Amino acid sequence: MIDQLITVIVALIVAPLIGGLLFGFDRKITARLQGRYGPPIIQPFYDFFKLLGKQHIAVSKLQFIWIYGYLTFMVVSLLFLVLKLDILLLVFLLGFAGVCFVLGAFSTKSPYAHFGANRELLQILAYEPVLLFLALGVYAQNGSFLISEIFKQDKPLLFTLWPLFIAVLFILTIKMRKSPFDISTSHHAHQEIVRGTVTEYSGPYYALIQLVEWYELVLLLGIIALFWTNPLWVGILIALGAFILELLIDNIAARLTARWMVRLSWSVGLVLGIINIAYLYLTKGVA
Amino acid sequence: MGLIEKSRIKSPWILHFDNSSCNGCDIEILACLTPLYDVERFGMVNMGNPKHADVLLITGPVNRRTARVLKNLYAQVPDPKIVIAVGTCASSGGVFHNCYNVLGGVDKVIPVDVYIPGCAARPEAIIDGVVLALQKLASLRGDKK
Ligand code: SF4
Numbered sequence: 226m227i228d229q230l231i232t233v234i235v236a237l238i239v240a241p242l243i244g245g246l247l248f249g250f251d252r253k254i255t256a257r258l259q260g261r262y263g264p265p266i267i268q269p270f271y272d273f274f275k276l277l278g279k280q281h282i283a284v285s286k287l288q289f290i291w292i293y294g295y296l297t298f299m300v301v302s303l304l305f306l307v308l309k310l311d312i313l314l315l316v317f318l319l320g321f322a323g324v325c326f327v328l329g330a331f332s333t334k335s336p337y338a339h340f341g342a343n344r345e346l347l348q349i350l351a352y353e354p355v356l357l358f359l360a361l362g363v364y365a366q367n368g369s370f371l372i373s374e375i376f377k378q379d380k381p382l383l384f385t386l387w388p389l390f391i392a393v394l395f396i397l398t399i400k401m402r403k404s405p406f407d408i409s410t411s412h413h414a415h416q417e418i419v420r421g422t423v424t425e426y427s428g429p430y431y432a433l434i435q436l437v438e439w440y441e442l443v444l445l446l447g448i449i450a451l452f453w454t455n456p457l458w459v460g461i462l463i464a465l466g467a468f469i470l471e472l473l474i475d476n477i478a479a480r481l482t483a484r485w486m487v488r489l490s491w492s493v494g495l496v497l498g499i500i501n502i503a504y505l506y507l508t509k510g511v512a
Numbered sequence: 513m514g515l516i517e518k519s520r521i522k523s524p525w526i527l528h529f530d531n532s533s534c535n536g537c538d539i540e541i542l543a544c545l546t547p548l549y550d551v552e553r554f555g556m557v558n559m560g561n562p563k564h565a566d567v568l569l570i571t572g573p574v575n576r577r578t579a580r581v582l583k584n585l586y587a588q589v590p591d592p593k594i595v596i597a598v599g600t601c602a603s604s605g606g607v608f609h610n611c612y613n614v615l616g617g618v619d620k621v622i623p624v625d626v627y628i629p630g631c632a633a634r635p636e637a638i639i640d641g642v643v644l645a646l647q648k649l650a651s652l653r654g655d656k657k
Contacts, residue, residue, distance in 0.1 A: 252552070261550040265608070268555050271522035278516035280590040282563065427563035428590045 229308060235305040244439025245269040245302075251472055258476045269435065275302065276432035283335045284425045291329030298322035299437050303444045309373035312363055312451075313360040316353075319444070323349045326422060331393040341421025344416075348406070348482045351490040352396040358498030359448075365505040366370065372451065381453040383463075388497040390452050393469055395493055399486060401443055403475040406486050486495045520566070520592070521546045521646045523555040525563035529585055531618070532608070535633035537599035544635045560590035560636025567645060569638075570624075573601045573608045586622045594645045596626045598638055603627040609645055632638060 226437040254423050256263025265271075283289070302318035305311065325343070330342035360370060366385055367374045375382060383390055399406040423434055450460035479488070530538050533613050544551045545558055559565045563583050574582060576641055588597070597618040600606035605616040628641035 256552060260547040262553045263550075264555050265551050268523065271519040271555055272525075274516050276518035277525045278520065279566075279592070281617065282590055283587070329547070431564060500601055 228490055233304055236303060236429055239437055240303060241439040244442045245273070245388060247399040247442055247468065248439065250267060252308050253477055254469075254472050255274040258473075267288065269439075272346055273432050276435070277362040277430035281428035281430055284335070287332040288329050290432065291325045291332060292433055294325035295322050296433060296437050296440075298325060299440045299444070300336050303440050306372065306444060306447045309371065309376060310373075311370045312372050313357075313364055313370045315372075316356045316360050319356065320349065320353050322441075323353075326437075328405075330422040330425070332475070335425050337423060341424065344483050346489055347421050348399050350400075351406075351487045352399045352494075354496060355392050355396045355494035356489065357420040358495065358502065359386075359389050359393055362386050362498065362502050362505065363451075365502050365509070375451055376454045379455055381459075386452065386501060390449075392494040393449060393496040394470070397445055397449070397467060398408060398474060399490060401442065403471055405474075405478040405481040407475075407480060441459070514643075517650050521618065521650050523557075523558045524566050524567045524594075524642065524646055524649070526558050526567045526569050526642075527559055527562050527585070527587075527589065529571070529582065529620055531570060531572035531578040531582065531602070532614070533576045533599065533601055537571035537601070540632045540635050541571065541598060541638060544638055549607070551634045551642075554639075554642075556642065561648050562589065565589050566649065567642060568593065568595045569598050569642075570595065570602050570618045573600045573605045574616065574618055575611075575613045579615055579621045592649060594625045594649050595622060596628060596641055596645050597624045598628045599633045600629055600631045606631060610647060611623045618644070644652050 246266060246269075248269045249264070251264040252268060253266055255326040298318050298384035299322045302315050302322065305318065325457070327342045327345045330338040330345065363375065363382065363386070366372050366382060367378060398404075423431065426434055446461075446464040446468060449464040450457065453463055528538070528541055543549060544556075554569075562568075566589070568586065570582070572578075586593075591645060595601045595618070601608060602618045603624075605614055608614045609616060615621065626641050626645045628637050630637050634640075
């Protein structure tokens with residue numbers, strides 16, 4: 226019990242630190258790839274504290290409920306990961322978090338936020354099924370949705386679930402809102418349809434959104450690390466590799482339309498997922 | 513200096529608004545973002561959204577139409593904020609000062625903190641102006657909340 230409590234507290238404190246640093250790294254790498262010098266690595270933290278010290282302009286009361294919901298669901302799903310609980314529930318919680326984010330944008334009157342929210346819904350439509358398939362794939366392999374079960378296996382999931390691994394890499398781009406799928410709101414283009422889903426958040430609440438993004442990034446990379454849990458450091462290296470690959474793709478790709486995003490993620494992600502799970506069921510004969 | 517004050521200097525987000533300039537100054541502002549000047553190394557980001565901005569970079573003389581827009585934008589930027597008039601036109605009306613539709617410099621409509629002269633203002637001058645503005649921003653603390 227005490228152990229779990231310590232894990233929770235450490236995760237709550239360390240995850241945003243790692244997430245923030247990764248985002249700083251992202252900005253630095255992006256700048257270097259564009260021939261610029263780039264901001265310091267700890268720039269996201271400067272941004273965060275600056276935003277905390279700013280006045281917040283309320284546009285709707287409901288918005289704040291949704292933003293706290295977004296934060297809570299994201300943190301709880303991260304805790305599901307570090308406490309090695311159920312991966313299926315984790316996927317659903319992540320879905321709830323996304324829905325809170327969308328509702329937060331819909332609760333304002335700004336047409337820009339509505340645009341962003343509609344597109345965010347399409348993003349959810351694109352990645353959620355693949356995450357569900359990941360959970361099903363884990364079940365087909367281990368006979369259990371528990372993440373602790375994954376840690377007990379000697380053979381890494383990557384060997385049997387590699388098609389799903391590719392699918393998850395694919396949706397990582399959508400979930401991180403990176404090019405070519407930075408559709409609902411973009412990290413680099415601050416002017417496009419003003420700013421999509423985050424248009425109406427200002428000051429401390431915008432800081433909160435960034436905090437959630439840090440948690441989210443760590444959570445996603447954590448999910449990728451699950452593909453190689455024995456020893457865990459290999460998984461973490463794979464996750465970091467995936468992150469750097471993502472940055473490269475972000476910088477060399479142009480944006481696709483939302484329709485293409487859904488088409489691609491369904492045709493690549495779902496097909497790979499179905500083939501993977503069907504193969505597992507056929508070979509292992511799990512009913 | 514507290515953490516928040518320090519961060520304020522390290523991360524000025526900019527909102528660029530063009531009143532009715534000849535576009536000369538606007539091009540120079542955009543030049544600041546290119547690899548040659550790269551203002552992002554100081555944490556400056558060109559925001560398109562007034563609600564996320566700290567610094568208003570305004571070019572061109574105010575005319576009767578943009579005065580309303582300018583006031584609206586100014587009201588949407590959360591405190592503490594800084595207004596910078598970029599170029600001669602934004603400072604005083606410049607070559608347009610006598611036109612029938614022109615009210616004059618930006619300070620006719622909203623309070624201006626820093627004036628950057630030049631026609632067009634050079635990128636170096638703009639960066640200098642923003643740095644000057646940041647010193648003022650640091651001293652603003654939370655009292656304007
Ligand atoms: S100051 Fe000169 S370059 Fe700038 S907007 Fe006015 S006329 Fe154009």
